[in-house]
Amino acid sequence: MMNLNEHGGNVHKVAELYGKQVEEIIDFSSNINPLGISSILKKMLIESIEHLEYYPDPEYRKLRNQIAEYAGVCAKNIIPCNGALEGIYVLLKTLKPSNIIIPAPCFSEYEKAARNAGIVVNFLKLDEQDGFKLNTKLLIREMQNGAKCVLLCNPNNPTSTIISVEEIEEILKVAIKNEITVIVDEAFIELTDKGAKNSVACMVNKYQNLYIIRAFTKIFAVPGIRLGYVVGNSSIIESMMLNVPCWSVNSFAVAAGGFLSNTCEYLSQTKSWLMSEKPRFYNRLMKISKIKVFKPNTNFILIKLLTRDLRADTLKNNMVKKGILIRDASNFKFLNEKFIRIAIKDSYNNDILIEALKKEIT
Amino acid sequence: MMNLNEHGGNVHKVAELYGKQVEEIIDFSSNINPLGISSILKKMLIESIEHLEYYPDPEYRKLRNQIAEYAGVCAKNIIPCNGALEGIYVLLKTLKPSNIIIPAPCFSEYEKAARNAGIVVNFLKLDEQDGFKLNTKLLIREMQNGAKCVLLCNPNNPTSTIISVEEIEEILKVAIKNEITVIVDEAFIELTDKGAKNSVACMVNKYQNLYIIRAFTKIFAVPGIRLGYVVGNSSIIESMMLNVPCWSVNSFAVAAGGFLSNTCEYLSQTKSWLMSEKPRFYNRLMKISKIKVFKPNTNFILIKLLTRDLRADTLKNNMVKKGILIRDASNFKFLNEKFIRIAIKDSYNNDILIEALKKEIT
Numbered sequence: 001m002m003n004l005n006e007h008g009g010n011v012h013k014v015a016e017l018y019g020k021q022v023e024e025i026i027d028f029s030s031n032i033n034p035l036g037i038s039s040i041l042k043k044m045l046i047e048s049i050e051h052l053e054y055y056p057d058p059e060y061r062k063l064r065n066q067i068a069e070y071a072g073v074c075a076k077n078i079i080p081c082n083g084a085l086e087g088i089y090v091l092l093k094t095l096k097p098s099n100i101i102i103p104a105p106c107f108s109e110y111e112k113a114a115r116n117a118g119i120v121v122n123f124l125k126l127d128e129q130d131g132f133k134l135n136t137k138l139l140i141r142e143m144q145n146g147a148k149c150v151l152l153c154n155p156n157n158p159t160s161t162i163i164s165v166e167e168i169e170e171i172l173k174v175a176i177k178n179e180i181t182v183i184v185d186e187a188f189i190e191l192t193d194k195g196a197k198n199s200v201a202c203m204v205n206k207y208q209n210l211y212i213i214r215a216f217t218k219i220f221a222v223p224g225i226r227l228g229y230v231v232g233n234s235s236i237i238e239s240m241m242l243n244v245p246c247w248s249v250n251s252f253a254v255a256a257g258g259f260l261s262n263t264c265e266y267l268s269q270t271k272s273w274l275m276s277e278k279p280r281f282y283n284r285l286m287k288i289s290k291i292k293v294f295k296p297n298t299n300f301i302l303i304k305l306l307t308r309d310l311r312a313d314t315l316k317n318n319m320v321k322k323g324i325l326i327r328d329a330s331n332f333k334f335l336n337e338k339f340i341r342i343a344i345k346d347s348y349n350n351d352i353l354i355e356a357l358k359k360e361i362t
Numbered sequence: 363m364m365n366l367n368e369h370g371g372n373v374h375k376v377a378e379l380y381g382k383q384v385e386e387i388i389d390f391s392s393n394i395n396p397l398g399i400s401s402i403l404k405k406m407l408i409e410s411i412e413h414l415e416y417y418p419d420p421e422y423r424k425l426r427n428q429i430a431e432y433a434g435v436c437a438k439n440i441i442p443c444n445g446a447l448e449g450i451y452v453l454l455k456t457l458k459p460s461n462i463i464i465p466a467p468c469f470s471e472y473e474k475a476a477r478n479a480g481i482v483v484n485f486l487k488l489d490e491q492d493g494f495k496l497n498t499k500l501l502i503r504e505m506q507n508g509a510k511c512v513l514l515c516n517p518n519n520p521t522s523t524i525i526s527v528e529e530i531e532e533i534l535k536v537a538i539k540n541e542i543t544v545i546v547d548e549a550f551i552e553l554t555d556k557g558a559k560n561s562v563a564c565m566v567n568k569y570q571n572l573y574i575i576r577a578f579t580k581i582f583a584v585p586g587i588r589l590g591y592v593v594g595n596s597s598i599i600e601s602m603m604l605n606v607p608c609w610s611v612n613s614f615a616v617a618a619g620g621f622l623s624n625t626c627e628y629l630s631q632t633k634s635w636l637m638s639e640k641p642r643f644y645n646r647l648m649k650i651s652k653i654k655v656f657k658p659n660t661n662f663i664l665i666k667l668l669t670r671d672l673r674a675d676t677l678k679n680n681m682v683k684k685g686i687l688i689r690d691a692s693n694f695k696f697l698n699e700k701f702i703r704i705a706i707k708d709s710y711n712n713d714i715l716i717e718a719l720k721k722e723i724t
Contacts, residue, residue: 007608009417012424022416030417037414045411052399052407052586054384055392057374082444082588085607109608116605224414224613226444243478245447246369246471250612251586 007108008327008341009223018320025320026349028342029327031157031300033191033221034349035273038266041220041259048255056247056254063249066257067229071201071214076234079241080257082248084187084215084228085109091211091230092117094240095181097148103134105332107157107185119149125334131294132159132302136167140174149181154198155188155298158329158341162192162297168200172207183211187228190219190267191274191299201231208233216256218299219270220263227253273346274299281350288354290361299344302329307361311337315360322356369470370689370703371585380682387682388711390704391689393519393662395553395583396711397635400628403582403621410617418609418616425611428619429591433563433576438596441603442619444610446549446577446590447471453573453592454479456602457543459510465496467694469519469547481511487696493656494521494664498529502536511543516560517550517660520691520703524554524659530562534569545573549590552581552629553636553661563593570595578618580661581632582625589615635708636661643712650716652723661706664691669723673699677722684718 009030015022057063064075071078081087092100092113099120102110114121124142126132134152143150150171155162168184175182189199201212215228227249230240278296285293285301292304305312312328319326329339342353371392377384419425426437433440443449454462454475461482464472476483486504488494496514505512512533517524530546537544551561563574577590589611592602640658647655647663654666667674674690681688691701704715 007417007420010420011416012419013421016423022413027416032415037411042411045414046408048586049399049404049407051384052584053394054373054389055369055371055585058369058372059375061374061378082610082612083607086610089607112604113607222414223417223609224410224616226609226612242474245445245451245475247585247588248444248448250444250588250614252612252614254586 006331011325014320014325020323024323025325026323026345026352027325028345028353029325030223031188031218031343032223033219033270033299034345035266035270036221038220038259040262041222041256044255044258045252048252051255052251054251056249056251058246060249060254063254063257066260070260070263071231073201073204073231077204077231077237079230079237079244080249080253081228081230081244082250082253083226084185084213084217085113086244086248087213087228087230088185089113089116090240090244091183091213091232092119094236094243095149097181099147100149100151101139101142101147102151103139103156105132105158105334106153108332110151110153111333122147123333126159126161131161132156133161134163134167136163136170140171143171143174143180144178147178147180149183150175151183151185153185153187155192157188158300158327158332158335159294159302160296160298160300162198165198165200169203172203172210176207176209179209181209181211182207183213185213187213187215188218188298189214191270192297193275195267195271204231204233211236220256220259220266222256225253225256226250227256277347277350278344280347281344284350284354288358288361296344301342301344303340303342305338305340305361310361312340313337315340318360319356324353324356368693373687376682376687382685386685387687388685388707388714389687390707390715391687392585393550393580393705394585395581395632395661396707397628397632398583400582400621402624403584403618406617406620407614410614413617414613416613418611418613420608422611422616425616425619428622432622432625433593435563435566435593439566439593439599441592441599441606442611442615443590443592443606444612444615445588446547446575446579447475448606448610449575449590449592450547451475451478452602452606453545453575453594454481456598456605457511459543461509462511462513463501463504463509464513465501465518467494467520467696468515470694472513472515473695484509485695488521488523493523494518495523496525496529498525498532502533505533505536505542506540509540509542511545512537513545513547515547515549517554519550520662520689520694520697521656521664522658522660522662524560527560527562531565534565534572538569538571541571543571543573544569545575547575549575549577550580550660551576553632554659555637557629557633566593566595573598582618582621582628584618587615587618588612589618639709639712640706642709643706646712646716650720650723658706663704663706665702665704667700667702667723672723674702675699677702680722681718686715686718
């Protein structure tokens with residue numbers, strides 16, 4: 001219908017195009033926790049149907065407390081949003097810096113949200129030779145060139161690289177001196193080896209120029225529920241409340257907040273899977289010739305096709321015919337038609353992908 | 363926590379303040395269909411939980427078709443939104459007229475959305491002597507004074523007045539000559555005596571300057587689900603898609619679209635209730651002394667307190683103690699501390715309100 005940015009996870013369109021049912025497709029294109037939705041959370045959602053006849057609490061007091069406890073901050077530092085994306089849009093609209101540095105390749109919606117808020121976007125190109133790892137020194141140098149805001153995705157989509165807490169604090173120190181706002185999108189943070197220990201959410205009171213974006217989507221496998229949140233200093237959080245349409249968070253998302261005090265087992269199972277399957281899958285992929293596999297720091301892997309002729313879109317089409325959906329990563333800034341991104345799923349499905357990929361590439 | 367506009371339906375806050383359970387309060391403050399959520403729709407929502415692990419289709423192709431069929435327009439004329447409010451925000455941001463005429467008293471979020479988009483707001487005061495009915499001639503005169511946009515709420519919240527299709531067409535003709543956009547919020551349109559026949563949605567292809575806002579909230583009693591839509595010319599609808607964060611409509615809302623082909627019985631029951639209970643409740647209210655009851659054209663009633671001392675906020679507090687929540691309407695533009703608004707519920711609950719109101723007022 002229109003020129004929307006193509007994201008991963010659009011199984012509906014792919015299913016329609018290829019005459020398949022959504023359920024027939026193994027989706028490696030969206031980076032969702034393969035444990036799937038928790039039965040505890042499902043039960044909460046079913047129960048919440050009885051409350052649909054009420055408007056959500058427009059101040060989300062209960063939900064904010066639940067998120068605050070989970071994220072280790074105060075409720076006044078939290079605004080729940082209709083997905084992390086609404087959080088990014090409203091945060092940028094509220095802060096309205098004149099310009100923003102965005103290391104890239106990165107999630108394409110950052111640029112869209114910044115332009116929507118009338119902000120000049122300056123991309124900092126991540127170096128493929130360094131495995132796309134952020135060069136903190138280079139960033140700090142760029143920041144001192146009149147920058148007003150920096151948006152870091154940590155771990156970064158689509159490169160699966162990570163920035164350490166120490167590096168972020170180094171960036172924050174320079175930023176605060178130069179009156180630069182730092183936004184960190186931690187949508188995948190619980191899906192890193194050290195989990196929430198890699199988060200800088202707890203620093204929002206130490207650094208008043210720091211904002212964190214988090215979401216339920218990836219870690220709790222609920223992209224359909226639309227629940228994200230922004231962590232930051234309370235005065236900007238209050239201003240954001242005034243920039244967001246009333247009741248933008250739906251009642252199911254509100255109910256999902258109740259799951260946050262019950263996540264212990266789910267997070268522990270997630271960690272077990274990640275610690276075993278990430279290295280196993282990576283090592284198996286490394287054995288496939290004619291591809292370059294970038295080392296993953298979270299639940300997805302960036303891959304470069306080294307064959308002369310094979311393009312990402314062709315590979316994607318060929319794989320879909322086998323019922324496997326991968327992410328053609330060629331539309332990410334600074335990437336090209338040689339890049340694909342795949343989610344890490346359970347070993348059974350990962351092995352299906354390995355075998356299919358081998359056949360397509362060799 | 364902050365100075366949000368106070369709306370009706372905030373039973374959570376009231377329950378907390380008065381140490382009650384939400385279920386203990388009869389809510390006359392939000393204007394929701396008292397039939398409650400349909401069992402067919404409930405079933406669809408429960409089934410949709412299995413699809414939460416997928417992102418919603420970012421183009422909402424199925425949902426747009428379902429809404430289009432229900433509203434009697436083409437899918438290209440529809441954009442689904444995270445509640446009608448997101449629709450209003452994004453529409454105003456996309457059209458960005460330099461000024462807007464809003465007849466008032468009206469829903470307070472219009473002003474907030476317009477100011478959010480940087481639009482100068484000119485209120486047209488509705489005359490209490492005319493029962494707050496829109497004076498079309500006066501509006502048309504004002505429109506020819508450099509107006510760029512008009513936003514009509516039909517039927518109007520909180521006055522429960524209606525503008526006929528013929529009057530709107532008269533306004534549209536002047537508007538198109540003067541290059542003025544006309545937005546009609548029809549959030550309550552199915553809850554009028556003639557139902558969707560009072561809608562001008564079918565005129566969007568005849569009048570390229572016409573936009574309609576509709577929602578599931580009131581008619582299907584699902585404020586928690588967050589599903590609204592805008593009907594309008596396809597090129598602006600496309601532009602709106604680019605101004606809205608991806609996946610802003612959640613999977614439950616998407617699933618609710620399936621209900622639209624099953625609404626026949628629900629709408630017919632709604633009509634039966636409205637045709638019998640609206641006049642009965644109105645007539646009973648009219649018999650209470652010291653109040654002025656404005657004739658309702660939809661499922662809520664505006665009332666003015668004629669006693670010298672009683673204020674809307676006092677009355678509200680006294681009623682809450684009896685487990686009845688009414689809408690203190692004093693914060694609506696051009697209204698004052700003498701106005702309350704009450705939803706029309708089933709006869710059993712309406713009679714409870716009547717008895718309580720009598721005791722408080724006399």
